[in-house]
Amino acid sequence: MDLGLKGKSVLVTAASKGLGKASALEFAREGAKVTIASRNLEELKRAAGEIELATGQKVTVVQMDVTREEDIERAVKTAAEAGNGLDVLVTNAGGPPGGTFDDFADEAWMGAFELNLLSAIRLIRTSLPYMRAKGGGRIVTITSTSIKQPIQGLILSNTIRAGVNALTKSLSVELAKDQILVNTVAPGRIATDRVAELDQAKAEASGKSVDEVKAEMSGQIPLGRYGLPEEFGRAVAFLGSFANTYITGQALLVDGGMVKAL
Incomplete structure (x- = not known):
């Protein structure tokens, strides 16, 4: 299947390793112009080199802390300049610390909000003008199976990632008129x-x-x-592709059938 990604401009955040890197690799395999962002510049350059070696596609890197608005604006601008606009955004960030309700004061809750929900809000808000200018786009948020079934000992993640899922669903309706499809992919034990x-x-x-x-x-x-990171990355690449023309507002669990919720 041709995913329609050749020459498309893609930004993947938190992509120096793990799920973000696996997703960026799959976009590059499809011929996209990929920009990857994360806080650790050395790990980022290493990831870019590995993706380029595996795919033959040049990868742009930009150092970014997703909790800093100015970093987000710079990252989106860099991706747009490298790719002649922006077609696809994959929002990703590391998870907040584990623990139970009694373990966390306001500071931890605010930190989780800024890391996982506010970062997605800012990334999407900054990317929309570029997508609208191109007449459409694709947004994929990376969340967790906790959006369907809370995970014991991860109350911060359970709560905040549910908010990202709600944001995704809401935006799928608001952005449909702009031909921007918005979905979330939720990893299980990858x-x-x-x-x-x-x-x-x-x-x-x-x-x-x-x-x-x-x-x-x-x-x-x-x-x-x-699951393997590449199994997850393929799901992200499809939902973030232009072969996907009618799936929006959905949460796809990549979990090997782990979650029992309907």
Whole structure:
């Protein structure tokens, strides 16, 4: 299938590793002009080099902290200049710290809001003029399966990512007139550094080994294993593509069947 991404301008945030990097790789495979952004410039350059080696496509890098509005404006402008406008935005950010309700004061809640929800709001707001100028676009927010089924010990993420999902659904209606399709992709247990950290924390809290924790978690997944980053990236690339012409306002769970909610 031709995803209609050749020559399209794509910005993926938090893309120096993990889900963001995997998504950027798939867009580059399809011939898109990809810009990747994250806080760590060295990791960002390393990721760009790996993507370029794998795909033969030049990748633009821009250092960005998603909690800084001026960084977001610079990143979007850089992507637009590198790609002759902006066609696709993938909003992504690292997760807030784990813990329960009693663990967090206002500062932590505000930090989670700025990291995961306000960053998406700002990225989308800054990108819209470029997409409207081109007569349409695609926006994909990366959230979590917690938008359907809260994850124990991740109350900050559960709450804030639900807000991102609500934003996505609302914008799918508001932006339909502009031919901008907006969806969210929600990862389950995908084998990334973030999930490895969560497994380690759970192992320490329970007195079990990391291997035991992974075995228990895999047992809750009908497919019996953690997902691969590239499996997730392919889902993002399709929803963010121009082969997708009629799917908007949806939440796609990439979780191996883990979440039981209807």
